[in-house]
Amino acid sequence: MEIAEYVQVLDREGRLLAHAAEESGPGATVSTCPGWQVRDLLRHIGMTHRWAMAYVAEGHTAYRPAEDLPELDGDELLDWFRTGHASLVDALGAAPADLKCWTFLPAPSPLAFWARRQAHETTVHRVDAESARPVTGHVAISPPFAVDGIDELLRGFHARRHSRVRTEKPAVLRVRTTDTGDVWTVRLSQDPPVTTRDAEGEADCEMSGPAARVYLSLWNRLPVPRLDGDPGLARVWRETSAVTWR
The missing domain is CATH 1.20.120.450 (dinb family like domain)
Structure with a gap:
């Protein structure tokens, strides 16, 4: 953009x-x-x-x-x-x-x-x-902007040493946007996550759905649209991925 x-x-x-x-x-x-x-x-x-x-x-x-x-x-x-x-x-x-x-x-x-x-x-x-509105509304987020935001979160925020998204044993989380065809592979370990824009190798867990829904799910604002594989990795993300003010 x-x-x-x-x-x-x-x-x-x-x-x-x-x-x-x-x-x-x-x-x-x-x-x-x-x-x-x-x-x-x-x-x-x-x-x-x-x-x-x-x-x-x-x-x-x-x-x-x-x-x-x-x-x-x-x-x-x-x-x-x-x-x-x-x-x-x-x-x-x-x-x-x-x-x-x-x-x-x-x-x-x-x-x-x-x-x-x-x-x-x-x-x-x-x-x-x-x-917080009395009648909750929703203004659409464009798919290209959502994809950009997913990339910023995965390859920006959670590529830093501050990221708490870690696992005792190596694991692979895949993120896929079904409306735009974008894919990220997030390799988890005891070190900060390493994310690439590809679908290489087998994944232990895949989060997928329309880009705007996935974007808000990764920011922990909505449930994951679709989850396949080990739900424990989705739980690790939900519990440890919050970006806090520094």
Whole structure:
């Protein structure tokens, strides 16, 4: 995907998130994030947007901790979220192609990294916001974007030493999107997972389904559409794959 496409997704998903949060109210339970209410979700994603914007707009070349979560609530919190989201969209749209700043996953460029990461961050949390609405809605995620997000999660986040997705004995997990024909092979062991874009060798477990469903399943927002083989590997993923704030 092109950088401009990621920015468009980020813009749309942030607006949808705010709309869902406004409908549900700050005290509504976010069913996809146990222990969270909508106010917690808005504070988290609003803080994340501002943290990302600082790298893009100010060109910081080393890690900087995020600001503390605000104590705002109600309409003030929603306005704060919308302001930060719009500022991030504007910063990404105005940034030079040769932007130099800190990143934490492989990408063609720092600008491509932040546009991609924040598009997916906001999309997953938009789904969280929708789960809190009185009548749960669902805005479709395009298959190509979902495939991109699966790849970021498997070959980005869970290729890092921080990944807790590990097994005592070597095992192979396969991920397949039935509507796009994409396949990933995830080799598990006591070391960080190693993922390739292929279907080589036998798999101990296969997760499959439409790309958008698989994407949200791997982010632990939906059940796995279809599971074949050892269910223990799916349980390992569910219990250890959460990406936490660092």
